Amino acid sequence: MSLPLNRGQLHFLLQLLLLGLLVGLACWPLNLVDHAQELLLQRLPNFAGGAWTLQGLAIALAPVLVMPALLWLQAGPWGRGSGSGIPQTIESLENPEQAAALMAPFATVARLCIWSAASLALMPLGREGPVVQLGAAVAYALRQRFPRLLAKLSTQTLMAIGAGAGLAGGFNSPLMGAVFVVEELTGRFQTAVLWPAVVVCSAAALVSNLAGTPLFTLGMVQTTQPEWQQLLWALPVGVGGGLLGGLFSRILWRSSALLRQRVRQRPLAWGLGLGGALGLIAVASGGWSGGDGEALMAQLLEGRGSLPVPGSPLSVIGWLLVVAARVVAPILALAAGIPGGLIDPAFAIGALFGSGSLELLGDSSELGLALGMAAALAGATQLPLMTVLFALRMAGDQQWLFGILLSAVVGAYVGRQIQPEPIYHALWNLGRSGDQSAPRR
Secondary structure: OOOOOOHHHHHHHHHHHHHHHHHHHHHHHHHHHHHHHHHHHOOOHHHHOOOOOHHHHHHHOOHHHHHHHHHHHHHOOOHHHOOOOHHHHHHHHHOHHHHHHHOOHHHHHHHHHHHHHHHHOOOOOEOHHHHHHHHHHHHHHHHHHOOOOOOOOOHHHHHHHHHHHHHHHHHOOHHHHHHHHHHHHOOOOOHHHHHHHHHHHHHHHHHHHHHOOOOOOOOOOOOOOOHHHHHHHHHHHHHHHHHHHHHHHHHHHHHHHHHHHHHHHOHHHHHHHHHHHHHHHHHHOOOOOOOOOHHHHHHHHOOOOOOOOOOOOHHHHHHHHHHHHHHHHHHHHHOOOOOOEOHHHHHHHHHHHHHHHHHHOOOOHHHHHHHHHHHHHHHHHOOHHHHHHHHHHHHOOHHHHHHHHHHHHHHHHHHHHHOOOOHHHHHHHHHHHOOOOOOOO
16 A cells, blocks of 8 residues: 655655744744733723823834834844844845845844834734744745755745745744735746645644634624625725725835835934823824734624714714824834834724724625725735635635625735835835835836
């Protein structure tokens, strides 16, 4: 009786699992930081359900002190740690001679330390940038140390798979990580890349889940809305969410072009101004502008309402102001070069918009949240397949597949009309050119 795998294939599979194991272990501390952020958010009024306390004010105003310190570090000794991490990964894939510097241990550790400090100061940042770069750095280091490891794969392919595994480990979503590899990093759906990516991403997600990351981040959300009703709402919510996501990425690109050089020249002054703005927005919103956005989405699904002041015309104004805060606040941090990501912030923008819109129109705010978060993320990233997989993973109900799929496709199309070049590549090109020319179409 022959074995389903010969010795060479089994050896290759075990090496893939080893890479996933190491990337997942590397992501594990970052998931602990994310959990600590959620605990800090519970000290703020709109999450705790009480009034402001001195402790809550100190937490909300932490960016006033933390932002200048981080920008000073980025302008000086930790310069290699600035930026999201995804543009640096793309640069390493496109220009392998740059990988030694961009994937170096010091650059990786500096980026993770800056992101951790920013997250604990409740800056509204996602984590896909640092975890993507971390996964790519682990894969690159393994190839440098053990040249024969996974020798069938080129160094660029190995880094791309490691980057996807970092995303999978950071969000406990293996299919999302695998699709990110082929949809964004390589641009090619190749079986020779896809199936190794699935293996590595699955192992990374499994190991990183030891930190206690929920299987479905927002809980098991179920719906009774028929599919035709989902599709009916997916069009308008997809347009609105895609518009917001596209504006978010467009303003982020413009702001990055405007701020990066100025921040490097005067890090303390800009840090104080940007940190002060983040602190004021956090206080004015009762804390809703803080954190990566997952706690806010969970709160919406728990039935505590998407409209900040229910029962009066001011509720609509309050809701719109919170949406605006969730658009502006992440840009203030990301445009200055603080490591982070826009997946969670874009999700939160869409979730607020979609849940509030359908609540105002008398339908299910939960359905609106699911459709809105998919539309905004697809509009911001122009990665509809990755968006669909992650949205389903977040909500845990495949009955929403049709609505989420249509909303994501519409959102990606609308977003592209506003920001023609996908945001990750736009930021990569911005970092390479250093100018403020319009993005290439």
